[in-house]
Amino acid sequence: MEAVQDLPPGTAPGLRTKSQLQRRRRILQAAAALASRGGVEAMQMRTVAERAGVALGTLYRYFPSKxxxxxxxxxxxxxxxxxxxxxxxxxxxxxxxxxxxxxxxxxxxxxxxxxxxxxxxxxxxxxxxxxxxxxxxxxxxxxxxxxxxxxxxxxxxxxxxxxxxxxxxxxxxxxxxxxxxxxxxxxxxxxxxxxxxxxxxxxxx
Amino acid sequence: MEAVQDLPPGTAPGLRTKSQLQRRRRILQAAAALASRGGVEAMQMRTVAERAGVALGTLYRYFPSKxxxxxxxxxxxxxxxxxxxxxxxxxxxxxxxxxxxxxxxxxxxxxxxxxxxxxxxxxxxxxxxxxxxxxxxxxxxxxxxxxxxxxxxxxxxxxxxxxxxxxxxxxxxxxxxxxxxxxxxxxxxxxxxxxxxxxxxxxxx
DNA sequence: ACACTTACTAGAATCCGTTCTAACTTCGGT
DNA sequence: ACCGAAGTTAGAACGGATTCTAGTAAGTGT
Missing domain, CATH: 1.10.357.10 (Tetracycline Repressor, domain 2)
Structure with a gap:
């Protein structure tokens, strides 16, 4: 648990294509939705990844930690x-x-x-x-x-x-x-x- | 992560024998010692149990969660x-x-x-x-x-x-x-x- | 002393965050 | 259209908290 903004972060530099922006958006959205009901524990990395339609590894590339x-x-x-x-x-x-x-x-x-x-x-x-x-x-x-x-x-x-x-x-x-x-x-x-x-x-x- | 005081807690009721009081004391001491250097991550439940000379299950009986x-x-x-x-x-x-x-x-x-x-x-x-x-x-x-x-x-x-x-x-x-x-x-x-x-x-x- | 409830032990098993691997795509430059 | 770098994927693997199981000791009432 450390880094702040990451390699392919939000509005900041690093996001190459639109699909990456969208991926990021989908991830954040999935995360918020899951946390909305069930709190932190419901917001599991595997679940977020699945719901956002990305691989676990990709999720971790976008956000190095939960x-x-x-x-x-x-x-x-x-x-x-x-x-x-x-x-x-x-x-x-x-x-x-x-x-x-x-x-x-x-x-x-x-x-x-x-x-x-x-x-x-x-x-x-x-x-x-x-x-x-x-x-x-x-x-x-x-x-x-x-x-x-x-x-x-x-x-x-x-x-x-x-x-x-x-x-x-x-x-x-x-x-x-x-x-x-x-x-x-x-x-x-x-x-x-x-x-x-x-x-x-x-x-x- | 919930409970507060537990079944066999501190000065409160529930502690039957002296050996239990001592066990509790040993656990707390081991926990504090481990946390003193290395912080939370050094204070692992297995390690605390081991160092306090109790089984993992017993540690969890005294303290239901870390x-x-x-x-x-x-x-x-x-x-x-x-x-x-x-x-x-x-x-x-x-x-x-x-x-x-x-x-x-x-x-x-x-x-x-x-x-x-x-x-x-x-x-x-x-x-x-x-x-x-x-x-x-x-x-x-x-x-x-x-x-x-x-x-x-x-x-x-x-x-x-x-x-x-x-x-x-x-x-x-x-x-x-x-x-x-x-x-x-x-x-x-x-x-x-x-x-x-x-x-x-x-x-x- | 005897039966019995309660505490303790060793260790396996489960859950979830995180890391690692190997193969597959996508993209930019040429 | 082709190549190499960077991005993605599915899934296995690892680590630590927590849970579970079966068996062994300890304490209590009679």
């Missing part, structure tokens, strides 16, 4: 979240409000496919992922909170990353059946109000 | 942390200072056995652990921060849990080689000052 496959699937989910946000940006007045908005939107998205979400999140935390989920989410939060107006302090980055960490942890708890959507919302709001509120101005308390 | 074994090992580490804190309580003046103190003490402890720490933390995140590492650490933080003087608000519990989540995430980053001890300290301080500072009084800024 983890790489998971990371790729997550990447696609994040793409969707980002474009969703671009389409309809969070409207809240405060930075922490906007951050909560984005996180809860992501939460709802993940809740639609709990098995998939579970598989993906756990796998990601485990992974030696080079393209960090956390960093990407933190960057998104910084942008969305509008904290980076000009100066993107280290402190702000840390705070955004912290909120991301809290969110991930809450998601895990939800997937373990120990939080409801409402729990998460409340808890994220509490954490966000502390972490992201701009103290001089808006205090949410 | 995860359960890991959880138990972590439990022991937490015991040690708690008694260390009881021995020498954090002295900082502010709640967030005390929390940082405890977290960094735990960090140093884990850093002494990076392979072990890596194995343990990852496994914990993965586990459907019923005896939540997070909750236990959060409780510890609440106590240590002295936030619960009389009233242990839900908000306080959430904030402590949040700080715990941030810490775990930072640890993971460290284990991936992306944070130094100093990084963690700085980042935890930033998060703690926001999450735990008592706003009316001490502002750390």
């Amino acid at each position: 983890m790489d496959l998971v990371v790729a699937v997550v990447g696609e989910e994040l793409d969707m979240l980002e474009s969703s946000i671009a389409r309809r940006p969070p409207a809240a007045a405060t930075p922490d409000g906007r951050a909560v908005d984005v996180l809860m939107r992501a939460t709802r998205g993940l809740m639609r496919e709990p098995e998939l979400a579970d598989a993906l999140i756990r796998a990601l935390i485990l992974a030696d992922v080079e393209l960090p989920f956390g960093d990407r989410m933190a960057g998104l939060l910084v942008r969305v909170a509008g904290l980076s107006d000009g100066r993107a302090t280290e402190e702000q980055a840390v705070l955004a990353a912290s909120l991301g960490a809290v969110w991930v942890q809450e998601l895990l708890e939800m997937l373990r059946g120990r939080r409801t959507y409402e729990d998460i919302q409340r808890r994220i709001e509490i954490a966000a109000s502390r972490l992201l509120a701009e103290f001089p101005a808006s205090r949410v308390e | 995860m359960d074994l890991v959880v138990a090992v972590v439990g022991e580490e937490l015991d040690m942390l708690e008694s260390s804190i009881a021995r020498r309580p954090p002295a900082a003046a502010t709640p967030d200072g005390r929390a940082v103190d405890v977290l960094m003490r735990a960090t140093r402890g884990l850093m002494r056995e990076p392979e072990l720490a890596d194995a343990l933390i990852r496994a914990l995140i993965l586990a459907d652990v019923e005896l939540p590492f997070g909750d236990r650490m959060a409780g510890l933080l609440v106590r240590v921060a002295g936030l619960s003087d009389g009233r242990a608000t839900e908000e306080q519990a959430v904030l402590a849990a949040s700080l715990g989540a941030v810490w775990v995430q930072e640890l993971l980053e460290m284990l991936r080689g992306r944070r130094t001890y100093e990084d963690i300290q700085r980042r935890i301080e930033i998060a703690a000052s926001r999450l735990l500072a008592e706003f009316p009084a001490s502002r750390v800024e």
